[in-house]
Amino acid sequence: MRIFRTVSLLAAxxxxxxASIHATxxxxxxxxxxxxxxxxxxxxxxxxxxxxxxxxxIYTHYNLQVIEQWxxxxxxxxxxxIPGGRVNGYQQTVAGAPSLVNGxxxxxxxxxxxxxxxHVMGMSQGLFVSANGMVTRPALTEHLIDxxxxxxxxxxxxxxxxxMRTAVQTVLKGSGQ
Amino acid sequence: xxKRALAARFLTGILCxxxxxxxxxxxxxxxxxASQSGSFTPMPEKFDLTTLQNNTVxxxxxxxxPSATAPGDSFTAIVSEIRTAALIWNTIxxxxxxxxxxxxxxxxxxxxxxxVTVEFSDExxxxxxxxxxxxxxxxxxxxxxxxxxxxxxxxxxxxxQPQTACSNAPCPSFSxxxxxTLVHEFGHTLGYxxxxxxxxNEGRSAGHG
Numbered sequence: 001m002r003i004f005r006t007v008s009l010l011a012a013x014x015x016x017x018x019a020s021i022h023a024t025x026x027x028x029x030x031x032x033x034x035x036x037x038x039x040x041x042x043x044x045x046x047x048x049x050x051x052x053x054x055x056x057x058i059y060t061h062y063n064l065q066v067i068e069q070w071x072x073x074x075x076x077x078x079x080x081x082i083p084g085g086r087v088n089g090y091q092q093t094v095a096g097a098p099s100l101v102n103g104x105x106x107x108x109x110x111x112x113x114x115x116x117x118x119h120v121m122g123m124s125q126g127l128f129v130s131a132n133g134m135v136t137r138p139a140l141t142e143h144l145i146d147x148x149x150x151x152x153x154x155x156x157x158x159x160x161x162x163x164m165r166t167a168v169q170t171v172l173k174g175s176g177q
Numbered sequence: 178x179x180k181r182a183l184a185a186r187f188l189t190g191i192l193c194x195x196x197x198x199x200x201x202x203x204x205x206x207x208x209x210x211a212s213q214s215g216s217f218t219p220m221p222e223k224f225d226l227t228t229l230q231n232n233t234v235x236x237x238x239x240x241x242x243p244s245a246t247a248p249g250d251s252f253t254a255i256v257s258e259i260r261t262a263a264l265i266w267n268t269i270x271x272x273x274x275x276x277x278x279x280x281x282x283x284x285x286x287x288x289x290x291x292x293v294t295v296e297f298s299d300e301x302x303x304x305x306x307x308x309x310x311x312x313x314x315x316x317x318x319x320x321x322x323x324x325x326x327x328x329x330x331x332x333x334x335x336x337x338q339p340q341t342a343c344s345n346a347p348c349p350s351f352s353x354x355x356x357x358t359l360v361h362e363f364g365h366t367l368g369y370x371x372x373x374x375x376x377x378n379e380g381r382s383a384g385h386g
Binding site for chain 2: 024025026027028029033034037054055056057058083084086089090091092093094095111113114115117119120121122123125126143145
C-alpha cells in the first residue's frame with residue numbers, strides 16, 4: 001500500500017512536470033510582489049553599453065536614461081544587466097532572457113544584488129515596453145510556479161502607463177515604502 | 178532509509194524524463210545560424226564528443242555552498258541531491274553523453290572551466306529560482322554544431338529565504354521541487370531549450386554562429 005502511494009505520488013509529480021518543461025525556472029510574481037521586492041522602478045530609454053563576465057556568467061550591460069522614477073534612490077541614469085552575451089570570444093545564451101532594443105522606452109522593475117549588479121526582476125517579469133501611453137509585457141514562456149509551488153501560466157500584462165504609475169504608488173503607499 | 182529516499186528521487190527523475198518524451202513538450206538543442214541570409218544551416222549548441230574522455234562531461238559543485246539552508250537541510254545533503262539530479266540524464270539509453278561528478282571547485286572571477294559548474298549565487302533576482310546556460314567559444318564552430326566550452330547552473334545562495342528560494346517556503350534539497358528543478362537545469366547545460374523558447378532563441382542567435 002505504501003509502495004503504491006509512493007509510486008502514485010511520483011507519477012503525479014512527473015505528470016505535473018511533464019506538462020511544462022521550459023527554460024530558466026521562475027517564480028511568478030504578482031504585481032504587489034514585483035513592486036515591493038524591487039529596489040528601483042523606473043521608466044526610461046535603454047542603450048546597450050558593454051558585456052562583462054562575473055564568475056561563470058556573462059552579462060550584457062545597459063544604460064538607462066531615466067525619464068521618471070517611481071521607487072528607489074533618484075538617479076538620472078542607471079546601469080543594469082541582462083544575463084547572456086559575448087565577451088572575449090565567449091558567448092552565453094540564456095534561455096528566457098529578454099532581448100532589449102536600443103533606444104526603446106521601457107518601464108523596469110529592477111533589483112540590485114549585494115555585489116551591486118542590477119538585474120531585471122524575475123528575468124523578464126519586470127520588463128515592460130512603454131509606447132503610446134501603454135505598457136506591455138508579453139506572456140512568459142519559462143517554467144513557472146506560483147507562490148504555492150504549483151505549476152503556473154502567465155497571459156502577459158498590458159495597461160496604460162498612467163494606470164501602472166497609480167498601481168505602483170498605491171502598493172508602495174499601502175506598504176509604507 | 179537514505180538509500181530508499183535516493184531511489185525514490187531517482188525514480189521521480191526517470192518518470193519525469195520519460196513523460197517529457199511522450200508529451201508535447203520536449204528538449205531541443207539551442208540552434209545557431211552562421212548568417213542572417215542565404216541558406217540557413219542549423220548548428221546546434223552541444224558538447225563536442227571528440228574532445229571528451231569517454232563521452233563524459235564532469236560537473237563541479239561550488240565548494241562555498243549555500244549561505245544558509247532550509248531547516249533540517251545540510252550542504253552534504255544538497256551535494257547528494259545535485260549529484261543524483263545530474264545522473265538522471267545518464268539514464269537516457271540513446272544518449273552517448275554522460276555526466277560524472279568531478280568534485281568541488283572554487284568560483285573565481287573570469288574563470289572558464291570545462292564541464293559544468295553548479296554555483297550558489299547571490300545574483301538571482303526575486304522571481305528567478307535557478308538558471309542553467311552553456312558558454313560557447315564564438316571563434317570556432319566546425320560548421321556542423323557550436324561546441325559548448327563550459328556550462329553553469331546558478332541556484333540561490335540563500336536557500337533559507339522563502340521569498341526567493343522556493344515559493345513561499347524554504348527550499349530543502351530533499352523536496353521534490355529542488356530535485357526536479359536541478360534535473361531541469363542540467364538539461365540546459367547540455368544546450369537544450371524547450372520547444373516554446375526554441376523559436377525565440379533561434380531568432381536571437383542568428384548570425385552568432
